[in-house]
Amino acid sequence: MLQGLAEELRRVLRPDSVIDDPVRLRTYECDGLTVHRARPGLVVLPEAAEEVAAVVRACVARGVPYVARGSGTGLSGGALPRTDGVLVVTSRMRRILEIDLDDQRAVVEPGVINLDVSKAVRPDGYHYAPDPSSQQICSIGGNVAENSGGAHCLKYGFTANHVLACEIVTPEGEIVTLDDGPGYDLLGAFVGAEGTLGITTKVTVRLTRNPEVVQTLLAAFSSIEQAGEAVSAIIGAGIVPAAIEMMDALAIEAAEAAVACGYPENAGAVLIVELDGPEPEVAHQFAQVKALCLDAFEQRVARDDADRALIWKGRKSAFAAVGRISPAYIVQDGVVPRTSLPRVLASIDRLSRESGVKVANVFHAGDGNLHPLVLFDDAEEGAEERAEGVSGAILDLCITHGGSITGEHGVGVDKARYMPRMFTDADLDTMQLLRCALDPAGLCNPGKVFPTPRLCGEIPRVRRGEPEGELY
Amino acid sequence: MSASRPGGPGDEVLGVRPVRVERPETVEEAAEALRRAHAEGLTVVPRGNGTRLHWGGVPRSCDVLLDTRSLDRVVEHAAGDLVVTVEAGVPLARLAEVLSPAGQQLALDSPVEATVGGALATASAGPRRLLYGTPRDLLIGVTVVRADGAIVKSGGKVVKNVAGYDLGKLYTGSFGTLGLIVRASFRLHPVPAQHAYVTVSGREPLKAVLALLHSPLVPSAIELDGDASGSEVVALFEGSAAQARAAEAVRLLGGDARVGEEPAWWGAYPEGEVLVELRAKPSELPDVLSVGGVRVRGSAGSGVWFLAVPASEAAELVVRLRARWTAIVRHAPVALHDELDLWGPSSTLALTRRVKDQFDPGHRLSPGRFIGGV
Ligand SMILES: Cc1cc2nc3c(=O)[nH]c(=O)nc-3n(C[C@H](O)[C@H](O)[C@H](O)COP(=O)(O)OP(=O)(O)OC[C@H]3O[C@@H](n4cnc5c(N)ncnc54)[C@H](O)[C@@H]3O)c2cc1C
Numbered sequence A: 001m002l003q004g005l006a007e008e009l010r011r012v013l014r015p016d017s018v019i020d021d022p023v024r025l026r027t028y029e030c031d032g033l034t035v036h037r038a039r040p041g042l043v044v045l046p047e048a049a050e051e052v053a054a055v056v057r058a059c060v061a062r063g064v065p066y067v068a069r070g071s072g073t074g075l076s077g078g079a080l081p082r083t084d085g086v087l088v089v090t091s092r093m094r095r096i097l098e099i100d101l102d103d104q105r106a107v108v109e110p111g112v113i114n115l116d117v118s119k120a121v122r123p124d125g126y127h128y129a130p131d132p133s134s135q136q137i138c139s140i141g142g143n144v145a146e147n148s149g150g151a152h153c154l155k156y157g158f159t160a161n162h163v164l165a166c167e168i169v170t171p172e173g174e175i176v177t178l179d180d181g182p183g184y185d186l187l188g189a190f191v192g193a194e195g196t197l198g199i200t201t202k203v204t205v206r207l208t209r210n211p212e213v214v215q216t217l218l219a220a221f222s223s224i225e226q227a228g229e230a231v232s233a234i235i236g237a238g239i240v241p242a243a244i245e246m247m248d249a250l251a252i253e254a255a256e257a258a259v260a261c262g263y264p265e266n267a268g269a270v271l272i273v274e275l276d277g278p279e280p281e282v283a284h285q286f287a288q289v290k291a292l293c294l295d296a297f298e299q300r301v302a303r304d305d306a307d308r309a310l311i312w313k314g315r316k317s318a319f320a321a322v323g324r325i326s327p328a329y330i331v332q333d334g335v336v337p338r339t340s341l342p343r344v345l346a347s348i349d350r351l352s353r354e355s356g357v358k359v360a361n362v363f364h365a366g367d368g369n370l371h372p373l374v375l376f377d378d379a380e381e382g383a384e385e386r387a388e389g390v391s392g393a394i395l396d397l398c399i400t401h402g403g404s405i406t407g408e409h410g411v412g413v414d415k416a417r418y419m420p421r422m423f424t425d426a427d428l429d430t431m432q433l434l435r436c437a438l439d440p441a442g443l444c445n446p447g448k449v450f451p452t453p454r455l456c457g458e459i460p461r462v463r464r465g466e467p468e469g470e471l472y
Numbered sequence B: 001m002s003a004s005r006p007g008g009p010g011d012e013v014l015g016v017r018p019v020r021v022e023r024p025e026t027v028e029e030a031a032e033a034l035r036r037a038h039a040e041g042l043t044v045v046p047r048g049n050g051t052r053l054h055w056g057g058v059p060r061s062c063d064v065l066l067d068t069r070s071l072d073r074v075v076e077h078a079a080g081d082l083v084v085t086v087e088a089g090v091p092l093a094r095l096a097e098v099l100s101p102a103g104q105q106l107a108l109d110s111p112v113e114a115t116v117g118g119a120l121a122t123a124s125a126g127p128r129r130l131l132y133g134t135p136r137d138l139l140i141g142v143t144v145v146r147a148d149g150a151i152v153k154s155g156g157k158v159v160k161n162v163a164g165y166d167l168g169k170l171y172t173g174s175f176g177t178l179g180l181i182v183r184a185s186f187r188l189h190p191v192p193a194q195h196a197y198v199t200v201s202g203r204e205p206l207k208a209v210l211a212l213l214h215s216p217l218v219p220s221a222i223e224l225d226g227d228a229s230g231s232e233v234v235a236l237f238e239g240s241a242a243q244a245r246a247a248e249a250v251r252l253l254g255g256d257a258r259v260g261e262e263p264a265w266w267g268a269y270p271e272g273e274v275l276v277e278l279r280a281k282p283s284e285l286p287d288v289l290s291v292g293g294v295r296v297r298g299s300a301g302s303g304v305w306f307l308a309v310p311a312s313e314a315a316e317l318v319v320r321l322r323a324r325w326t327a328i329v330r331h332a333p334v335a336l337h338d339e340l341d342l343w344g345p346s347s348t349l350a351l352t353r354r355v356k357d358q359f360d361p362g363h364r365l366s367p368g369r370f371i372g373g374v
Helices: A003-012 A022-026 A049-062 A114-124 A140-146 A186-190 A224-236 A249-259 A279-292 A305-316 A318-324 A338-355 A383-400 A416-422 A425-438 B027-040 B092-102 B116-122 B167-171 B205-214 B242-253 B282-289 B311-322 B334-340 B349-359
Strands: A042-044 A066-069 A086-089 A096-100 A105-108 A163-169 A175-178 A199-206 A213-221 A243-248 A269-277 A298-301 A328-331 A359-364 A369-376 B003-006 B020-023 B044-047 B064-067 B074-078 B083-087 B139-145 B151-155 B180-187 B194-202 B221-227 B230-239 B258-260 B274-279 B296-299 B304-309 B326-331
Touching: A003 A042, A003 A049, A022 A042, A049 A066, A049 A086, A049 A163, A049 A175, A049 A199, A066 A140, A096 A114, A105 A114, A114 A140, A140 A199, A163 A186, A175 A186, A186 B167, A186 B349, A213 A224, A213 A279, A213 A305, A224 A243, A224 A269, A224 A279, A224 A338, A243 A249, A243 A305, A249 A269, A249 A305, A249 A318, A249 A359, A269 A279, A269 A305, A279 B242, A305 A318, A318 A328, A318 A359, A318 A369, A328 A383, A338 A359, A338 A383, A369 A383, A383 A416, A416 A425, A425 B151, A425 B167, A425 B349, B027 B044, B027 B064, B027 B139, B027 B151, B027 B180, B044 B116, B044 B180, B074 B092, B083 B092, B092 B116, B116 B180, B139 B167, B151 B167, B151 B180, B194 B205, B194 B242, B205 B221, B205 B230, B205 B242, B205 B282, B221 B282, B230 B242, B242 B258, B274 B311, B304 B311, B311 B326, B311 B334
Parallel strands: A042 A086, A066 A086, B020 B064, B044 B064
Antiparallel strands: A096 A105, A105 A199, A163 A175, A163 A199, A213 A269, A213 A298, A243 A269, A243 A359, A328 A369, A359 A369, B003 B020, B074 B083, B083 B180, B139 B151, B139 B180, B194 B230, B194 B258, B221 B230, B221 B296, B274 B304, B274 B326, B296 B304
16 A cells, blocks of 8 residues: 555655664554554654655655654654554764754754663763663654653653753654744744644754762662652752662662662662752752751762762663563553652552552652552563553552652553543643644654544634635 | 722723722632633733733723732741742742741842732743743742633642643743733752852953853853943852852953943843844854943843833834844834834744633733734
């Protein structure tokens, strides 16, 4: 069915930029959430915005759906392809186009790897602040689509706070730049729209001056409640650390098995608290933080960058590390108000005990973003369903406590069905008004985010108070 | 009960007198007012405390002026979460009073008389935008009443949340043309223990600005007031060791740099018949200053500038600015609106129109207040 399209695109793109060989297509059948798989009808590897626009226009002309893909590390199935559609992969758009230190910005193509931006400006004492744990492989275009966060977004904010402009190909195939110019803040709405409002072809990101000093504390507590209280005390003291991360005993066990990070033994929970900024500020607040972690049975301060990297190694490898202690697991992503962390963790513990499903907890404690890892043995009959049940129940807990079903991994295909638990039909319908404005045909990454698509109706022609013929 | 009365003197929005004024006391009453307007095909213009009512275009029609000032409840201040939820009519001054016992603040330098809804609708921010961003960066959840009267929300009341489209950003700066903002949740910041201002004057302000930006001293604001012949750059430091950092900044800047007071012009728009907001890159400062005998004030660290000019010079200046930058006329005598083209060109005008068509198909919400007659 896509044969004609493939031939057409081979005339517009370099012939080897169009893939329809079934074996090669399989490479792209899933993103980081491997339970959802679909072999794309066609894959294209454009090298410029004009090529992306040509692909989109060709798709629209034929009514063919299309999906953008960066590095495919997404954890909600956002880049899940369509068997009847085209997958637009940005891996050949990897140039850093401009670095402007005086204006603290860089212009990059969407396929540029997150960490490569920081590497490019490191000699000048700058970095790109959003630092997802996947930063060695994920793309800036994917970050924009997911409004990705990272351990340091507690202080520095998310992708949305660090993107100054985006050139996009609209769902109708036009190249448009969204920035802070007059008109609605379409840039703000585009970031985090999970690739459903167009394809990013160029991004202007903010560069952040490296802090003068960084101090990192690893504090080990005998219980997760004590660690939680320390977090509340730190925030309550008016301190905004660069990061506060927490891991429970099971997560520590996994990290230890995988990377031998050498965390204190027999800890019920560890906290990583990092402060950064001007030296006198950090010195003052770090002393306070250490005092507020009084209940910790051991405190370890990173001596240098290498030591700091070791402390972080345990945390950063935690997701993968769980593979050492369990054949399979689900990575959940939910948010609760920070103050309800202790109650929610107690409830997760109860859920786990009642169901016999183990849960390892890793989270961005400073902003209440939980990443429970729900363990199961995929060889065991019904185990996956039980794990799914616990994972879903955790999301319900997040909603009941006034939180969110996703803090950074996005809704994608995976959580669309949970959206009605957080939003009313009218809320979801209103969000889709924006979608109808940009993608009336509904061909741009369809089936993601929303449980039920909205039909974009005709727009009434009569308008009050408007002299006829003035507009359009 | 929602108060409803005929429009009278003093109710005008840029000279347009509303037929009726509605002042709902609850979100439900506000929705009811919009449902009625929808059923009767009436145009509706929201207002808060009127600090920016003269910004934006003249409404093409105003059947109902919707006064939000009685939507004035602080719904919830979750101090431990650094989050507050308020109704749209709460003035920023009152919000500050509510937050201060907990040592917290909404880090938004809008005039304190402004209501939360007005600050959002105009997306106005001040000096500390450099560190904390603008309203879009602080808003985490919003409830609006749609043109048809439906009460809808996006976002939530947790600081980290990517579920669904972030419509809060779309409503921010929309001048009441997409919906009536009735409730908002914000992320808060601790009130810093110390403040310190560092002032440096002279003919090379860019050098000072860049030295501060490239330093690791993290100023909360870098403001400038002046023109091509000379200007004053003032940086604000906040924190538990702000004074020590300010002293460091003085050493770094040299010359006549000194620790000083907050200048009288801090955070205030320059006064004049026409106020223009200019967006340029920080490094373009010398060009902005030499744009022609005009006094310039603004956020040097972010590249947001305000220029006040007499009506007679405005048209010529605006054309010159737009040849190179984004320049929005914030306010001007109504007679000049058409000539000046308040918002100027926009690469996304077609998309803006399509968004408007979806959210308010009858074009009944603040018609004509926004770009391109939207
Ligand atoms: C080990 C691991 C750790 C992770 N840690 C974090 C973390 O700490 N924080 C966090 O936020 N996320 C994290 N993630 C999730 C993931 O890395 C992020 O969501 C990332 O931003 C995805 O980038 P990507 O390039 O892989 O995008 P993809 O997976 O390829 O795509 C993600 C979404 O973006 C869309 N998209 C991609 N490129 C474009 C484009 N150019 N234009 C429009 N839409 C586009 C896709 O259609 C899809 O909807 C982690 C993932 C893994 C595997």
